[in-house]
Amino acid sequence: MQIKNIVRILGLLVALLSLTMLVPAMISLIYRDGGGVSFLMSFVFCLITGLICWYPFRNEKGELKAREGFLIVVLFWTVLASFSAVPLLLLESPNLSIADAFFESFSGLTTTGATILTKIDGLPHAVLWYRQQLQWLGGMGIIVLAVAILPILGVGGMQLYRAETPGPVKDSKMTPRIADTARHLWIIYVTLTVACALSYWAAGMSLFDAICHSFSTIAIGGFSTHDASMGYFNSPLINFICVLFLLIAGVNFALHFAVVKSRSLRNYFYDPEFKVFLAIQFSLTLICFVVLLISGVAESGFEAFDLALFQAVSIGSTAGFATTSFADWPTLLPVLLIFASFVGGCAGSTGGGMKVVRVILLYLQGLRELNKLVHPKAIFTIKLGNKALPNRVVEAIWGFFSAYAAVFVICMLLLLAAGMDDISAFTAVAACLNNLGPGLGAVAANFADINDFSKWVLIIAMLFGRLEIFTLLVLFTPTFWRS
C-alpha cells in the first residue's frame, strides 16, 4: 500500500477544496450577509492542512494499483466531506453540532440532499451558495467515479463499461486514463449546468437562485435555497425545466460523450438503459397523474400533470426536489416513488439508487433462471443491446443487489434501535442509501429532529450508496489488508 502517495494525493485534493471555499466568501462580499468569515477561515485551515500533507511526499508519484484505488475513492469522499464540514461548524448562526455539520456536508457532497437545516430562506447567501456548490462538486466527482474509476475497479458489475469509456484501457494504469476521461466529462457537465442556469434565469428565477438550482439539478442533488424547494417559485415552466435537466443528468454521461463525439443523437436510441430510464419516469408520472386525478388531490388535469410529472421525475431520478408535500398523497404514491428511487438514474449519471442498468440485468438474469429451469442443459446468454454479458458481470450484479439489501436492513434496524418509528426508519435509510434526500414520516420535510446516532448511521448509508456499496465494503475484508 503506497500510503505516502495516498496522503500526497489527499493533501492536494484538500488544498484544491480550500480554493472552492473562496467562492462563498466572495458571495458574502457581494450580499454583505456577514457569513464570509467562516469560509475564509476554513479556506486557510484547509489550504494549510492540505499543503502540510502534500509537501513531505510531493515526489511520491508511483503508479497506483486497483487495490489502492478503492482506498483513495473511499478517502476521497470521507476526507473531502469532512473538511467540507469545517465552514459549517464555524458558522455562528445557525450554530450546528458536529453531527449536523457532517450530515449536511456529506449529504451535499454525496448529492443526497437530505438536510438538517430549517428556515433555509433566512440563511446567509454564502451558506446557501456553499451547500449548492457542494452538490455540484459532488456530482462532478460521481461522474468521474462512475464512468472512469468503478469500471476499472470492477465494482458491482461496472466492468461492463470498461471497454466503452474513452481513454486507454490498461487496467493497472489508472491516472492518465482518469484524467483524460474526466476532462471530457467535465466539459459536458459544465455546459449542461450553464444551460440549466440560463433556462432557470430566463424562466423567472433570480440569477442567484438560477445558478444555485442549476448546481443541484445537474448534480441530481436536491438542495434548494428555499424551504419550499421548487414549490417556492410556483411556476410550471420552472418545474418543466427542472424535469428536463433532471432527465438529461440522469443519463450516463459516457453516453452524452458518445453523442457529442459522433454528433448524432442516434446513440441515445440504441442504448437500452436510456430507453428503460425514460420508460420508468414516464410510467411513474402516469400512475401519479391517474391517482391524483381519481383521488381528487389535484383540482384540474393540468395541476395533476404538473404535480405528477415533477414529483415522479424528482423522486424517480433521486433528485428529491419538491413542489408539494407528496408524503401526504395517497399512500401508494409516496411508497411507489420511494421504491422507484431504489432503481434511480442510469449508471454513470449523477443519479443515485442501484442504477437502471443493474435492474435491467437483474430482470434479464431472473428470466434466464426461469428458462434454465425449463431447459436445464441449454445455455442462455444475456444480452444488453447486442452485447453478450460475461458471467462475471452477472454474478457481480447479483452480489451488488444482495449487499444493497443487507446494508439497507442493517441501517434500518440501527435506526429502529435508536428509537425511530418504522416508516421513518425505512424511508430515511432509502432516502440516504439511494442518495435521494427526503423520506416520509418524521423525515419528510428535513432530518433536523432525529438523534445524533441516527444521523451518523445515515451519513454512513449515504457513503455506502454513493460508493456503490462494494467500494466501501471491500475495505472491511481481511483480504484487502493482507499485502
Add this chain to the structure above:
Amino acid sequence: MQIKNIVRILGLLVALLSLTMLVPAMISLIYRDGGGVSFLMSFVFCLITGLICWYPFRNEKGELKAREGFLIVVLFWTVLASFSAVPLLLLESPNLSIADAFFESFSGLTTTGATILTKIDGLPHAVLWYRQQLQWLGGMGIIVLAVAILPILGVGGMQLYRAETPGPVKDSKMTPRIADTARHLWIIYVTLTVACALSYWAAGMSLFDAICHSFSTIAIGGFSTHDASMGYFNSPLINFICVLFLLIAGVNFALHFAVVKSRSLRNYFYDPEFKVFLAIQFSLTLICFVVLLISGVAESGFEAFDLALFQAVSIGSTAGFATTSFADWPTLLPVLLIFASFVGGCAGSTGGGMKVVRVILLYLQGLRELNKLVHPKAIFTIKLGNKALPNRVVEAIWGFFSAYAAVFVICMLLLLAAGMDDISAFTAVAACLNNLGPGLGAVAANFADINDFSKWVLIIAMLFGRLEIFTLLVLFTPTFWRS
C-alpha cells in the same frame, strides 16, 4: 405435456383429500357441535369430483418429466387448497365469503396461519379441527416438496440437495423416488406430531387442544383453537414445549432422516445450516430479552425470558403463534422479528421464508465477490460444510433472492393501491410470502378487515412463498409452454 396423466393424478389427490374431511365430521359427532354436515357434503362432493377426473384416465401412467413436475406441484397446492375451501364455504356459521373461505384454506394448507376468523373460541370443534388438520397435511406436502421434488426440479438452488436425499438419483424418473422418500419422511413427521401432542397433553392441555396444536406446531403453521393463541394456556411449560418442537420442525427433515438412519446425533452438528438456524433463534431471543428488560415491558427476568424465547422462535421459525401482542413491543423488536421471518426455517423443514441455507450462501457469495474485487484473477470456491458449490447453484440462489424481492414489492404495491396503509401492507406481504401468519398494524391480530382484492393478492403471495417463487413463476414464461 401429459394433460390426461396430470388430470388423473389430481383426481386421485382430490379423492384422497375427500377422505380427510371425514375426520372433522367424526369430531362433530363426538362433540355434537352441529358442524358436521358441511364436512360430509364436502366429502361426497370432493370424492365424486375426484373420481370423475380420475376414472377416464386411470390407465394413463406415463413417466412424468421435470417440466410436468412444475405444473403438478403448482396444481397440487392450488387444486387441493381450492377443494379444501368447500367445507368452509358450506358452513352456516360463520358464514364465509368466497374470498374468506379461500384465504383460510390456502393459509391453512400453505401453513401460513394468517386467519380471517375472529371469535375462534366459539367455533364448532369440527371447524377448529379442520383448520389444524389442513396445516398438518400442508406441512407433510411441504416436506415432500422440499426434500424430494424441488431438488429434482432445481428450484432456487435446491439442486444442492440432489445427491443427499435418499432414493435413486436418476433425474427424469420422479415417481418411485418421491414415493420412497415420502414414506420415510412421513414416519418421522407422524412420530414428531405424536410426541408433541403427548407433551402438550402432559403439560395440561385438553386432549383436543393438544392434538390440534401439535398439528400446527410440527407444520410450523400457527393456527390455534383459541383467539389468544398459545397465550390462552398461560403456561411457560407449554410455551417451552412449543419452542422445542418448533426448533425441531424448523430443521431439514432429510437431516432428521440421516440421524435416524445412522443412529447418531453427530449429523446435526456437522450441518452448517442447523447451527446457523439455532444461532439465529438464539440471537433473536437474546435481543428481545434485553430490550424487553431495558424498556420495562416485562416485569421480571423470567417473564422477559418466557416472552422473548417464545415470540422470537415463533416468529423467527415462521410459526406465528403468540403469547402476547408483540406488535406493541418497542418498534425495533416486531420489525426485527418480521425481518427474521424472511430467513425462516431450514430448507426441507416446514418453516417458511427464504430458508437459512440460502441466506448462508448469499452471505458466502457476497464475501466471494468482495475477495474477487481485491484479487480479480484468483478463483474462489464457495464451500458449505466441506462441499464445494457449483456455479449453477450460486446463480440460482441469487436469482431466487431477486425474484423474492420483486414479488414482495409488487404484492406490496398492489395492497397499497387497494388502500392499505404502508406498515400493514409491508407486514401483510411479509407474513404471507414468508408463510409466517401475523403481521403488524391492521393485520396484527387477523386479516378479517382487509378488502377482498387484498385477500386474493395475499393468497397468491402465500402460494409464491410456499412454492419457492420459481415453481410458480416458471409457469408464466413462454418457454415453459413451448413444447
